[in-house]
Amino acid sequence: MSLTRRAFLHQTLVVGPVVMALGFEPDRVDAQGGPECTLPSPPPAQRFIPKELKVVPRLSAAEIADSGKETQLKQFRDAVGLVRNLPQTDVISWTKEIAQHCINCAPSNTNNVHYNWQFLTWHRAYLYFLERILRTLSKQDDLRLVYWDWENAKSRVLPEIYAPSGQPLYWDNRGNLSGPWWPLTNELVDVQPLLAIPDFKDFGGTATQNNPRPAAYLGPHANVHNNFKPGGDMRNLQYSPRDPVFYAHHGNIDRLWTSWVKAGHKNPDFGDAKVYFYDETRTWRYVLMNDLRDESKLGYRYSTLMTPKTPVNQLRQFALQKAGARFKLPSAAAPKITAAAPTPHYLLIQNIRNLDKFPAQITEFGIFVGTPAGGVEAKSAKGYLGLVAEIHSGDHAHQGPLSVALDVTSKLAGVKGDLDLTIAPLDDSGKTTAAAIPLVADKITLIG
Ligand code: C2O
16 A cells, blocks of 8 residues: 555544444445545534525536637636646545545445435535535636536537546546447437436436436436446446546436426425535535425526427326236227327336346347347347446446336337337447347336
């Protein structure tokens, strides 16, 4: 162990019993340790109640790059540079930003913020406290984070403000984004199936881990992480906040949540559920998740929103009946879907249970009706419905069931009654690495 590391650990109290005594506060050290996964042990958290006086738009990365926005862009870049230059022991440094995320998604953490209703709320607060730190350090109270609107067909490559080296938005372990999925395809970043999900518990999860796994964690969220270079930090869930583009990606996930609400869906009552962060004064805080439901209280709105293709009050949902490994289309929905579907249809598949049948390093899977062989290109295979992908974290994948919402408009045309859904592992080029096997899932719902 190096001297620096020793000195660092010396300042960092690793106190299991105290953490236990505080009850619900998260562990502040991960077994992997290291400055990017360790936080000092503070006194009990104080409540933080967001009530910003002014609502300022968060712009897209493309909008802030427009002519006329040079000053705003420079202020944003410089502010990120200020955080990145803080000493790593400072609890609001870039290193400790990474640590707050790392400990909350460590393999040892039974309350991983990605697998329950903290997925949207925790990341909203994470961005908000970073925004407050940027505002304070730069003395620019109107400074807001930016978002990467990858659902927009014009924004399917890395936003240009992040690309040049030698500036605070650059990250060297990002890699060259020229793999098979760049530019990102429509399918990878399709937000429509998510915007259509009627209930928050399905969209954003519940208080209980994987009950179900939130659909918003999958789809575009996972696909954007996964389409960075293998070995690049964005592709490793636990350490992805090392890359400044992480915050723009999550800005868009946050905007997806805002858009889902503005489309007419309802947020739940989160009761006394809390999330924990250091604020810009370096005070350890908790925020009630109920205080995070309305982003205007956090002082921002989005310059534009995502809009559902079908008004949400016209959507209906039908649970498919399960018969062994097969699912039966509900008769009320079947006629609509067998005709050339005039309106979009989405399939919400919750908690896929048989991913352990596949090699552990596989993160992407194709979902089909029928049984494609190994070695075929998934998206051109007969019966292809869509993709579901886990994100590697540390060195492990398959950390539980996956849920996914897919656009199956016209893809199910002609299918009546029983639906033989299958799943097959995919390689990085999108080919099946083995023949598909019957899909095992807790629940499947048709929305349309
Ligand atoms: Cu906390 Cu996209 O991950």
